[in-house]
Structures are given as structure tokens and as C-alpha cells.
Amino acid sequence: MSGPTTTDALLAKLSGSAKKTHRKSISLLFLGLRKESSAFILSLLREAGLAPLGRVIHDEESLLATLSQRSWDLLLHSTDVPTPLTLHTAQSSILGLAKDLPVIHIDEGLTEDQQSELLSENIHLVCSPEKHHLFLLQIEQELKQLETRRMLRQSQSLLEKAEVRMQSFIDEVKTAICFCKEGRIIYANESFSRLFGYDHSNCSGLQLDKLISPLQREQFWHSLHEYMHDIDSPDTLELNAVRFDNTSFKAVISMEPGIFHDRECFLLSFRQDTKHTQSHAFGDQDPISGLKNQAAFMTQLEHTVKKALHGGHDCNLLYLSLDQHKVIAEEAGPAGADQLIRDVADVLREHINIAHTVARLDSSSFGIIFFDPDVKKSSLLANTLCRAIAHIDRKIENYTLHTTCSIGIAPINDSVPRGSDLIARARLAAESLHYGNRTGNGFSVYQPEKQTTITTADSKAVIRVLDSIQNNRFRLLFQPIVPLHIEEKAANYEILLRLLSDAGDEISPNIFMSDLGDDEVMAKMDFWVLEECLKLLRLEFNAGRRNRLFINLTGRTLRNKEILPWLSEKIRELRLPADHLVFQISESDAIASPDYARAFCKGLKQLHCKTCLKHFGCTSESDNLLRELGSQYIKLDGSYINDLNSQLISIDQLEWMLKPLLQQDKLIIVPMVESTRLMSKLFRLGVHLVQGYYLQPPRAQMDYPFFDE
Known part of the structure; x- marks a missing residue:
């Protein structure tokens, strides 16, 4: 029997990709997709371990304006919703700006001729997002190819800088160096002109024949030709070199391909033969073993x-x-x-x-x-x-x-x-x-690790694990949400769920829940998390600590009609202040199930609980959702912090985005804060609360010193 069989081995296998501390941010444009479809794609990508940000575009004007704001990774097109902007026009606009933005059509039963036409225009095809696994693999391939092209452009830029530095080095180095093309010198450094006795200004255009003894010129050209066409040929040779005054000296000539002012050529370096000296007493030999060093x-x-x-x-x-x-x-x-x-x-x-x-x-x-x-x-x-x-x-x-x-x-x-x-x-x-x-x-x-952007999981293995642990292998962690611009009487903590392996390792839900389709198991997990949170909050109040808990809800939870009545009964039973419970709803989950999201938020409001719209700004429907759900808290999508740290967006652009929220008196939370420098920027922007490893990583206790002087 092959493969892991124990619970711990299964968990270890699933957590193999969980060691990354940051999700990879990707930016998507949607054209011709329904709001629910784009939200579903964003949720799918987020569950797969990415941090997606999406924008819906309708016409050429909005496309051009959006392209100028930032660097985008993919444009996804469908024919679900008629738009003034056609797929071909969008591709033409992108090409006109010389943007490397893959344009992808979601293939819904195209004919062979239609597919051929799109591919000939460099428009790629992917299957429907309903085919989760295949869709994610196709998107992963597109992202990998895009990253490869970007790395190539960066490498080309670095190569140009290296060539400039190399030119500067060649100018100053003591070794005699020249660049040659078609038997003539196109550049020589000062050391070359000194070694051969030429005026430096007269070296350019000099024929190589003049540098080599007449008796050895044929040997020189033969060696150079061999080096050009045979990778096994030696790259050095020893010849008699001739100076300007016709005196000669024994020279060691090194040959290698070179580039001078974007022209392919040969780089030759000359040094006087010093074979009788060695820089190392043992040459290329290790003195202890007698082998090569x-x-x-x-x-x-x-x-x-x-x-x-x-x-x-x-x-x-x-x-x-x-x-x-x-x-x-x-x-x-x-x-x-x-x-x-x-x-x-x-x-x-x-x-x-x-x-x-x-x-x-x-x-x-x-x-x-x-x-x-x-x-x-x-x-x-x-x-x-x-x-x-x-x-x-x-x-x-x-x-x-x-x-x-x-x-x-x-x-x-x-x-x-x-x-x-x-x-x-x-x-x-x-x-x-x-x-x-x-x-x-x-x-x-050596076996190369499978490099993947998308996180997938073995759902059957996960179900076996969840069935075996019988609700006693979960752990709740707490990460503080710290006030920056407001006075708070309560200590805010976000609840984070972890699954424990036999060895005590903590495994993120992104791993063990990413592809789990068993609704019954997931419903039990939702109720377990909520019940534990309510009990913990009661214990904190009994100890005199007024904590506020931020609890994450998924799209599946929003659609569960049994949650709200159960929650109402538990709040009464435990005599909890409902305003100390904040339920976090992802923007993409709310768009994917708008009716359920509205009804759930309305029910929470009747219970006097609060809501937080998280991943805010990752879709084009952020403002509409905010009006419909009436959330008191807004948690910015983490991709904005990644982009701010990477200088893909400026602090002014972030300020422009946050200004309307501040005017509406919404409490803004910024996650993923990991430096003092970022804290100072956020303070100037008027952000109310911050969260991240800089303040405190998730811990097993609610022990952040909120009110210490």
C-alpha cells in the first residue's frame, strides 16, 4: 500500500504548501461576466490560495482608464452579459498600448473554427469555472507563462545594466581586452593600447592580423573558427603577439562571445605568458585528498x-x-x-x-x-x-x-x-x-518540487481526517485588531481556525477545506466554531475582560437557514452582549449569494450583532455591497497592502479609495500590517484599526496589551 495512511501523515501531506506566509496577489479584469460569475471566480481563486482582486469593465473608455491604474494579470471574457466593448476591440486596445495582458475567453461550446480564430489572435481559451479543478489548472498555466515573460523582461533589463557595469570594468581593468568583429577591433581598453604600444585613439578598426606573428596567424584564425563552432574546443591559446614597434612577446589569449553596443562580437583578452608562476601552491589540487579542489x-x-x-x-x-x-x-x-x-x-x-x-x-x-x-x-x-x-x-x-x-x-x-x-x-x-x-x-x-500557484487538496482524505478527529482536533487562535485612530473600550480579536496534527502542527483551513464538498461535515464545523466562540466570549466576560470577537462566515454559512435561529438562542442562553460579536463576510461570497447575504445581515442586525465586509475592494461591486449590507466595519483586501509594499500603487491612490468610506463613518480595518513604515502611512490616511504580524501573530490566548500605558 502506497501513500500516507495515518491521520498525521494525511495532514502533513495537505499542509505541504501551507508554509507560505503570504498569498500571491493577482489582479483580474472581467468583461461580459455576470456579477455572480466574477464573484464565484474570485472565491474559487481565494480558496485555492491566491489573493485575487477583480474589476468589471464595460466599454473601451473604462478599459483604458483601468489599465492606466495598475498592472493587471488577466482579462477574463464571457458572453453572459452584452457589453459595448467586444472581445476583439479589447484585445486591439491592449495590443495598441503594448501591454502584456493575457486575454482569456471562457469557452462555452465554441466551434473548431471559432476556437482557431481566437487562438490566431492570441486570445486563449479556458473551460467554465464550474469545472473547478480544470479551470484552476488552466488559470495557473496562464499565470505561470505571464510570470515567465515578466522574469525574462526583468532579466533583459538586468543584463543591460550588467553590460554597462562590464563596460566600465573593462575600461579600468589591467587586463588587455578588445572587442572584435569580422577580423577588426571595434573597441579596446587602455590596458590593451599600453600592452601593444598603440595610441588608444588608433585601436578602433585595427586588423587582428597585425597583433599576431605572421607565422602563427593561420593557427590563430583556425583556433578562433573552432571555438565558434565547437563547444569542446579550448578557449585559450598561446601565441607570439606583435607590438606596434614590431617587437614581440609570448601571450596567452582568452576568447569568449561578447556584446558591444548591442552587436554580437568576440571578446579577446591578452596577457603576457606567466606560466612559470602560480598563484596557488597546489594549483587545482586539494592538498589533503589529492583530488581536484x-x-x-x-x-x-x-x-x-x-x-x-x-x-x-x-x-x-x-x-x-x-x-x-x-x-x-x-x-x-x-x-x-x-x-x-x-x-x-x-x-x-x-x-x-x-x-x-x-x-x-x-x-x-x-x-x-x-x-x-x-x-x-x-x-x-x-x-x-x-x-x-x-x-x-x-x-x-x-x-x-x-x-x-x-x-x-x-x-x-x-x-x-x-x-x-x-x-x-x-x-x-x-x-x-x-x-x-x-x-x-x-x-x-533529486526530485524537483511541484511548483504550483494553486493550492488543491485531496477531499476524500480530508473527509476521513475530519471524521476521525470527532471535533477534538480543532484549535481557535486569536489575532488582535488594534485601534489606530479611535478610542475603543473593547479589545478586538479575529478568530482563526486551525486543525491540529498528531505532532501538534497547525494546519490552515485554506488547506484542509479548499476542495471539501461534504456539506454535512462543513455545517458541523460551522456550528462547532460558533459555539466555541460564544463560550469563550462568556468566559472572557466572566473574567472581567470586555472582548469583541470577529468571526468569519463563508458563503456556505450564509445559505444555512438554521444558523440564525440557533445563534439567537445561544446569545440568550449565555446572556451575551450581541454587539460584541462581529461577523465577517467576504465580498466575493456576498456577490455570489446576494439574497442570502442580505437576509443574513438583516437577521444579524435584528440580533444587534455587527458585520464586517472583508476583502473590500477586490471586486467592482464594493460600494453597492456596502449600501445593501449596511456593514459597520470594512476590512480592506490584502492585495492593496501587497501592492503598496511593492510600490504597484501609491499612498495617494489608496487615500483616494478610502476617502468615501471615511465620509460614511465606516470603521476601516487594514490587515497584513508588518512594518513601522506602513503603520505611519496608515495613520496619516486616517485608518481606524490595523491587524498583522507586526502587532502580533495569531496566538492561543487573547493576551494583547490593548489598554497598557
Whole structure:
């Protein structure tokens, strides 16, 4: 039987993606969708672990105005609602502004010709949001492709800056450097002109032939041609160079591709032959093991990666870490540790052919570039090395040297990163052999983590977990909502639900509830949370603490007709002041179920409870919802804080948005506050309450010092 079987293992599996502290913000434009449809999509994305913000557009004027406000990620189009702005006009407007904004049509039974026409105009297609999982996967792919293009543009910008810095470096460096194209120098630095005795202003346009001894010019051009067409050819050569006065000297010439003023060319560097001197006494050799040292290994690894990127040169990197090296170094001393390194090096030389590269990387690890593409062969080698090293048995005085090793294997192919990242991959695979109760003495092949924007869950597994815990594995946490611009007599706390694993780890509802469709189980959970909150509030009042609780409601709760009568009875039974209960309703949930939301808020008002419209500003219906629901509190959507921190929006834009709310005497809450700098900005804006890790992370007790002097 494969896969996790225990409750704790199931929870651990589900919480694998819960370690991220921030949701990824995405900004969406909706064209031709009903309000309920756009709200449903926003709810779907929020349940999938994102922080979506949406705007509905109707005409070209609103599109152009909206595009100028911020950077948007996707435009979703449907034919649910007729609009003056057509899909093709919207695409033309976006292209006219040279915006990289993917335009996506929600495909509702288009013909093959219609699909072909849209795809030819670079309009992508996704299925209906009703097909939750497939829709989320398609949206994830679009977001990944957009992020890749943005990273490419950023890389191009960084490359341009690097080229400017490189030019400055070349101007000042002591090495003689020139850029060449079609056999002529297009730029040379001062060091070059000094080395060859030319006036610096006369170097541009100089033929390369004049720099090389006539007897060796053919060799020079042959080497340059080989380097251009064969990645295995040497990138340095030794020739007799000729100065301006026809005197000569032995030179070492290094060749590499270059770019000068956006022109592809060759960069040549000349230095006088100093072969008789060495900067390092041992050259590229490690003095203890006699193997190559780390610098030589990294040079070889980068060359191997460069070859692999062209295809057809796949091989494998092995990272070997000694499991007991630290203990041996402490107990047997430096002499014992060095002897162990020599013995391990002997094992490596014995079992690895000289055609492969072996090196000592640091005090307790070795690197092997195994020039064979077959991972199975690398695994066999790793297994052989593990067994051989485990049999090392050498006595030094009264101490017996014995160790095992952990070997991580990382494939090298045409999709690999740079050498240092490859080392990190192989090291991670080796370290995985120490997870849990494992102690190493084995090998592991690197497996890339599945990078995903969307969080999904195994609903059946979750249901089994929820059925097994029988309501005793939940924990309520409390995060303070701190007054910034108002006088408060009550201490405000938001209630946050967590599920506990066997090990005591807390798992967010975003993980264990994201794809759960069992209404009966979820209804039981809603009642459990509400009942626990009411009991806690009663206990706080009995202890003389006047706390106010902010309790989250979901769209499912709004549609449950049994909640309000039950709540009314509990408030009477526990004799609670109802105005100390604030129920938080998501903007997208309210739009998706407008009738239920209005009725629920009306019922809460009759009970004298308060409401808070959270995720405010994530849709185009924010103001309408505020009027219909009559909420006393407004909690700004977290995407605005992310954008403010990332400078995607300015403090003036946020002030413009908040001004109407302040005029309506709504109490504004800003979440995700994590710095003093942000606090000062919010204070100037007149925000009433703030919440975030800067003030206090969620805790098991309501113990924030609200009223301390």
C-alpha cells in the first residue's frame, strides 16, 4: 500500500504548501461576466490560495482608464452579459498600448473554427469555472507563462545594466581586452593600447592580423573558427603577439562571445605568458585528498553545464557527504579527520574511472561529475560507493575510523540551472536521507518540487481526517485588531481556525477545506466554531475582560437557514452582549449569494450583532455591497497592502479609495500590517484599526496589551 495512511501523515501531506506566509496577489479584469460569475471566480481563486482582486469593465473608455491604474494579470471574457466593448476591440486596445495582458475567453461550446480564430489572435481559451479543478489548472498555466515573460523582461533589463557595469570594468581593468568583429577591433581598453604600444585613439578598426606573428596567424584564425563552432574546443591559446614597434612577446589569449553596443562580437583578452608562476601552491589540487579542489571542480562543472545546454551532453552530478565527519573530527582530532578524507579519496579513485571528474568540495563533502546520461548507472555507482565507504576501518591510536555517507544525484541536461544551483539540488537530495528517523548511508536522486500557484487538496482524505478527529482536533487562535485612530473600550480579536496534527502542527483551513464538498461535515464545523466562540466570549466576560470577537462566515454559512435561529438562542442562553460579536463576510461570497447575504445581515442586525465586509475592494461591486449590507466595519483586501509594499500603487491612490468610506463613518480595518513604515502611512490616511504580524501573530490566548500605558 502506497501513500500516507495515518491521520498525521494525511495532514502533513495537505499542509505541504501551507508554509507560505503570504498569498500571491493577482489582479483580474472581467468583461461580459455576470456579477455572480466574477464573484464565484474570485472565491474559487481565494480558496485555492491566491489573493485575487477583480474589476468589471464595460466599454473601451473604462478599459483604458483601468489599465492606466495598475498592472493587471488577466482579462477574463464571457458572453453572459452584452457589453459595448467586444472581445476583439479589447484585445486591439491592449495590443495598441503594448501591454502584456493575457486575454482569456471562457469557452462555452465554441466551434473548431471559432476556437482557431481566437487562438490566431492570441486570445486563449479556458473551460467554465464550474469545472473547478480544470479551470484552476488552466488559470495557473496562464499565470505561470505571464510570470515567465515578466522574469525574462526583468532579466533583459538586468543584463543591460550588467553590460554597462562590464563596460566600465573593462575600461579600468589591467587586463588587455578588445572587442572584435569580422577580423577588426571595434573597441579596446587602455590596458590593451599600453600592452601593444598603440595610441588608444588608433585601436578602433585595427586588423587582428597585425597583433599576431605572421607565422602563427593561420593557427590563430583556425583556433578562433573552432571555438565558434565547437563547444569542446579550448578557449585559450598561446601565441607570439606583435607590438606596434614590431617587437614581440609570448601571450596567452582568452576568447569568449561578447556584446558591444548591442552587436554580437568576440571578446579577446591578452596577457603576457606567466606560466612559470602560480598563484596557488597546489594549483587545482586539494592538498589533503589529492583530488581536484572546489575551484577546479566548479570550473569543470560550469563547462559541463554549458555543453549540456546545447543538448546531447547529458550526465549526472553526485554530491557525497560524510555522515559522521563532525563526530570523528571532535573525537579523533584533525589527524583522524584528515586520514578519513584520504581513505575516502582512495575509495573514490578505486571505483571511479579517471574519465570522470572527482573533487573534494569542503571538509566533509565530495563532488563527482559522472559523464554518463543514465541515472541508473549513477545510482549503481552511488550504491557501490556507499558500501565501500561503510567498510572503511582504520585505527588511529585507540580510535577506529568508521563512517557512512549520503549521496545526492542531480541530472545535468539541457534544462539545468547554473552550477551552484546544481550543487544545491544534489545536496538537498543527500540531506533528504536524514529526514525523519533516517541516518544517511544511502543515495537519493533529486526530485524537483511541484511548483504550483494553486493550492488543491485531496477531499476524500480530508473527509476521513475530519471524521476521525470527532471535533477534538480543532484549535481557535486569536489575532488582535488594534485601534489606530479611535478610542475603543473593547479589545478586538479575529478568530482563526486551525486543525491540529498528531505532532501538534497547525494546519490552515485554506488547506484542509479548499476542495471539501461534504456539506454535512462543513455545517458541523460551522456550528462547532460558533459555539466555541460564544463560550469563550462568556468566559472572557466572566473574567472581567470586555472582548469583541470577529468571526468569519463563508458563503456556505450564509445559505444555512438554521444558523440564525440557533445563534439567537445561544446569545440568550449565555446572556451575551450581541454587539460584541462581529461577523465577517467576504465580498466575493456576498456577490455570489446576494439574497442570502442580505437576509443574513438583516437577521444579524435584528440580533444587534455587527458585520464586517472583508476583502473590500477586490471586486467592482464594493460600494453597492456596502449600501445593501449596511456593514459597520470594512476590512480592506490584502492585495492593496501587497501592492503598496511593492510600490504597484501609491499612498495617494489608496487615500483616494478610502476617502468615501471615511465620509460614511465606516470603521476601516487594514490587515497584513508588518512594518513601522506602513503603520505611519496608515495613520496619516486616517485608518481606524490595523491587524498583522507586526502587532502580533495569531496566538492561543487573547493576551494583547490593548489598554497598557
